[in-house]
Amino acid sequence: MDPRTTIERFLEHLDVERNFSEQSLRAYGTDLRQFCEFLDEREISDLTRVDNLNLRGYLAGMSEANYGRRSIARKLASVRSLFRFLHRRGEIKDNPAKMLRTPKLARNLPALRKRLQFVDGADILEKTVAFRNVPEREDRGKHVVQLRALQLGNIRLHNGFPFLRKFPESS
Numbered sequence: 001m002d003p004r005t006t007i008e009r010f011l012e013h014l015d016v017e018r019n020f021s022e023q024s025l026r027a028y029g030t031d032l033r034q035f036c037e038f039l040d041e042r043e044i045s046d047l048t049r050v051d052n053l054n055l056r057g058y059l060a061g062m063s064e065a066n067y068g069r070r071s072i073a074r075k076l077a078s079v080r081s082l083f084r085f086l087h088r089r090g091e092i093k094d095n096p097a098k099m100l101r102t103p104k105l106a107r108n109l110p111a112l113r114k115r116l117q118f119v120d121g122a123d124i125l126e127k128t129v130a131f132r133n134v135p136e137r138e139d140r141g142k143h144v145v146q147l148r149a150l151q152l153g154n155i156r157l158h159n160g161f162p163f164l165r166k167f168p169e170s171s
Helices: 003-016 022-040 053-064 069-088 122-127 137-149
Strands: 155-158 159-164
Touching: 003 069, 022 053, 022 069, 022 159, 069 155
Parallel strands: none
Antiparallel strands: 155 159
16 A cells, blocks of 8 residues: 555545645645655555554654654644544554554643733733632622722732732722
């Protein structure tokens, strides 16, 4: 089973039957053609001869070439999809990509504002402070009232971050 012909057939399946976007098709095509180049280097001209060890070598090669974990995960997802497609259609007996593990991705926290500039303290704070873990809408109103009652003298900047010396009591 010729890899290039099979990949083109798979991309057509993604386009026609799965209605993938043009951007997704381009990404899958790029990833799978790169996989094809890897197979050419290993002189593997039949996808039925690809095994788990070959795929692990492909992942190791990307890691050695300093690909990022997200890039490796995306390329692995493309290869997995190709082999799942072939397995579901009965063109291969076993799916060699089934047991491959996706590299662990970093979990980044949401970005916070790095610096808070004060023009009119209450207005800026009202617009920039995120109310998190506030269960009910009425509690949120209470905090807005508290923010309006803040006095700029109670706010100190430390490394560009605001710290409250005293939080006003709500009435």
